[in-house]
Amino acid sequence: MPRPTFAMYWAASCGGCEISLLNVGELILDVDAAFDVVFWPCVADFKYQDVEGYPDGYIDLCLFNGAIRNSENEELAHLLRRKSKTLVAFGSCACEGCAPGLANLTTNAATIRTVYTDSLTTDESRTQAPRPVTQVPEGEIRIPVLYETVRTLDQVVPVDYIIPGCPPEARQIAAVLRAVLTGMPLPPPGGTIIGAGNVALCEECPLAKNVKQITRFYRPYEIVPEPGICLLEQGLVCMGPATRSGCGALCPQVGMRCEGCYGPLDGQDQGARMLAAVASVVAAGGAHLDEHAQAEEIAAVMDTLVDPAGTFYRFSLAHSLLRRARVADNSA
Amino acid sequence: MENEFQPIIVGFLCNWCSYRAADLAGTARIRYAPTMRPIRVMCTARVEPEFVLKALREGADGVLIAGCHPGECHYVEGNIKALRRFILLKAMLRQFGVEDERVQLVWAAASEGKQLAEAVDRMTEQLRALGPLRWRQRVLGEQPVARHAREVEVGGD
Ligand code: SF4
Ligand code: SF4
Ligand code: SF4
Numbered sequence: 001m002p003r004p005t006f007a008m009y010w011a012a013s014c015g016g017c018e019i020s021l022l023n024v025g026e027l028i029l030d031v032d033a034a035f036d037v038v039f040w041p042c043v044a045d046f047k048y049q050d051v052e053g054y055p056d057g058y059i060d061l062c063l064f065n066g067a068i069r070n071s072e073n074e075e076l077a078h079l080l081r082r083k084s085k086t087l088v089a090f091g092s093c094a095c096e097g098c099a100p101g102l103a104n105l106t107t108n109a110a111t112i113r114t115v116y117t118d119s120l121t122t123d124e125s126r127t128q129a130p131r132p133v134t135q136v137p138e139g140e141i142r143i144p145v146l147y148e149t150v151r152t153l154d155q156v157v158p159v160d161y162i163i164p165g166c167p168p169e170a171r172q173i174a175a176v177l178r179a180v181l182t183g184m185p186l187p188p189p190g191g192t193i194i195g196a197g198n199v200a201l202c203e204e205c206p207l208a209k210n211v212k213q214i215t216r217f218y219r220p221y222e223i224v225p226e227p228g229i230c231l232l233e234q235g236l237v238c239m240g241p242a243t244r245s246g247c248g249a250l251c252p253q254v255g256m257r258c259e260g261c262y263g264p265l266d267g268q269d270q271g272a273r274m275l276a277a278v279a280s281v282v283a284a285g286g287a288h289l290d291e292h293a294q295a296e297e298i299a300a301v302m303d304t305l306v307d308p309a310g311t312f313y314r315f316s317l318a319h320s321l322l323r324r325a326r327v328a329d330n331s332a
Numbered sequence: 333m334e335n336e337f338q339p340i341i342v343g344f345l346c347n348w349c350s351y352r353a354a355d356l357a358g359t360a361r362i363r364y365a366p367t368m369r370p371i372r373v374m375c376t377a378r379v380e381p382e383f384v385l386k387a388l389r390e391g392a393d394g395v396l397i398a399g400c401h402p403g404e405c406h407y408v409e410g411n412i413k414a415l416r417r418f419i420l421l422k423a424m425l426r427q428f429g430v431e432d433e434r435v436q437l438v439w440a441a442a443s444e445g446k447q448l449a450e451a452v453d454r455m456t457e458q459l460r461a462l463g464p465l466r467w468r469q470r471v472l473g474e475q476p477v478a479r480h481a482r483e484v485e486v487g488g489d
Contacts, residue, residue, distance in 0.1 A: 271424070275424060294412065309427035309428060325428045326428060
C-alpha cells in the first residue's frame with residue numbers, strides 16, 4: 001500500500017511555522033516514516049509544476065502556513081486546496097493574518113514607500129520598488145502582484161482544520177500529529193480549530209489576579225513587572241483575556257505580556273474583546289468628578305496606550321470584524 | 333429633499349433613561365430625523381465594542397450610544413464603564429479611518445426627549461456632511477448591500 005502523502009507550504013510567512021514543526025523532536029522521524037513528502041519548498045526541491053501534475057486530492061495532509069498577500073499566495077492556495085484531501089491552516093498567518101495582516105492598516109503604496117524609499121539604506125542604488133512586469137534584454141520578467149488587502153487562508157479557500165499560534169506550540173502540533181499517525185479520529189472538519197484550548201488564556205495563566213485598577217499603561221521596556229502578579233493589572237497590555245488558551249501561558253509566566261498569537265476564542269473579535277478588557281481595568285473616572293473631568297481623566301489614561309489597533313489586532317486584523325482600515329477610497 | 337442622503341444610525345439606548353427619552357420624544361410628538369434604528373439595551377455597559385464594529389461593518393453610517401447621566405446609572409457605574417470603552421474605541425477607530433462623529437456617546441435622562449431628539453438631528457447632519465460609510469462595499473470591496481431598492485438603480489453615492 002502506498003504511504004499517505006504530505007505537503008507543507010509557506011505563503012506570506014516568516015518561516016517560523018516550519019521550524020515549529022521540526023520542534024516536535026523525534027516525532028518528525030515518525031512523520032517522515034509514515035508519510036511520503038510530495039511538496040515542501042522549505043526543505044526539499046519540488047516545483048509548482050510537480051504539484052500541478054498530481055491528481056486532485058493526491059495530497060493526504062497539507063499544512064499551509066502564511067497569509068494571502070499576493071497573487072502567487074492565492075494561486076497556491078487554490079492549487080493546494082484542489083490537490084489536498086485535508087488542508088490545514090497552520091499558524092497565525094494562515095488563520096488570522098498575523099503580522100502580514102497588519103498591512104491592512106495602511107495602503108500598499110505607503111508600505112512600498114516605507115520599505116523602498118523612506119527607509120535608511122547603505123545601498124543607495126536599491127530604490128527600485130517592485131514592479132509586476134519588467135522588461136529586460138532577455139524578455140519579460142513577471143513577479144507576483146501585491147494585494148491591497150491581506151487575507152487569511154479560509155477567506156480564500158475552504159479549510160478543514162485550523163491550528164493557531166505564532167507559531168503553533170510544538171506540544172500542540174505533536175498531539176495533532178500523533179492523532180493523525182495513530183489514526184485517532186479528529187473532530188469533524190470544516191474550519192475546525194485543533195491543537196489549542198477553548199477558554200481564555202487567563203484561565204491557564206498561573207499569575208495572581210486581584211482585580212486591581214491601573215492609572216497608566218506601560219510599554220514592555222518601561223517596566224520590570226513584579227513576578228507572580230497579573231501583568232494587565234500592572235499596566236502591561238496583556239492580551240490574555242481576549243486570547244485562546246493552548247500555549248500554556250508561556251509569555252506571561254516569564255514576565256512578557258501575551259501578545260495574542262493564539263487568536264480569539266470562537267465567535268469573538270479579539271481586538272474588540274481586548275478593548276473591553278482594557279477599559280475595565282482603568283481606574284480613572286471617579287464618581288466625585290463632574291462628567292467632563294471624568295472623561296478627561298479617562299482619556300489621559302487611554303493616551304498612555306500607544307497604538308491600540310496595532311496592539312489589540314497584532315495577530316488577528318485580517319480576520320477581524322472590520323478587517324482593514326479605510327484609506328482614502330479603498331479599492332479593496 | 334428626496335435625494336438627500338439619509339444616514340443610518342444604529343442607536344443603542346439604555347432601557348432606564350434614553351429609551352424612555354426616545355419614547356417621550358415620540359409621545360410628545362417632537363419632530364426629529366428618522367435616521368435612528370433604536371435598539372434597547374439594559375445598560376450602556378451592555379454595548380460591547382463588538383456591537384459597534386458589527387453595526388459599522390453591516391451598513392450603519394454611525395452608531396449612537398445613549399445612556400443615563402453619570403451618577404444616575406441604574407447599575408451604579410455601567411455608564412462610566414461605557415465611557416471608558418468609548419474613549420478607547422474612538423482612538424482605535426481613528427486608526428481604522430472612521431471619523432469621530434460616526435460613533436457618539438450621549439447622556440439623556442428619561443425626561444430628556446428633546447435632548448435625545450436634538451442629538452439625533454445633530455448627528456444626522458454631521459453624517460450627511462461626512463457621507464455614507466459603506467464598509468463592506470467601499471472598504472472590503474464586497475458587493476453592495478441594497479439599503480433601498482431605489483438606491484441600487486440610481487447607483488448609490
Ligand atoms: S504564524 Fe508566526 S511563525 Fe508562523 S509564519 Fe506567521 S509569523 Fe511566522
Ligand atoms: S491578563 Fe495576562 S498576566 Fe493577567 S491573568 Fe491574563 S494572561 Fe495572565
Ligand atoms: S502567551 Fe500569548 S503571545 Fe505568548 S505564546 Fe501564548 S498566546 Fe502566544
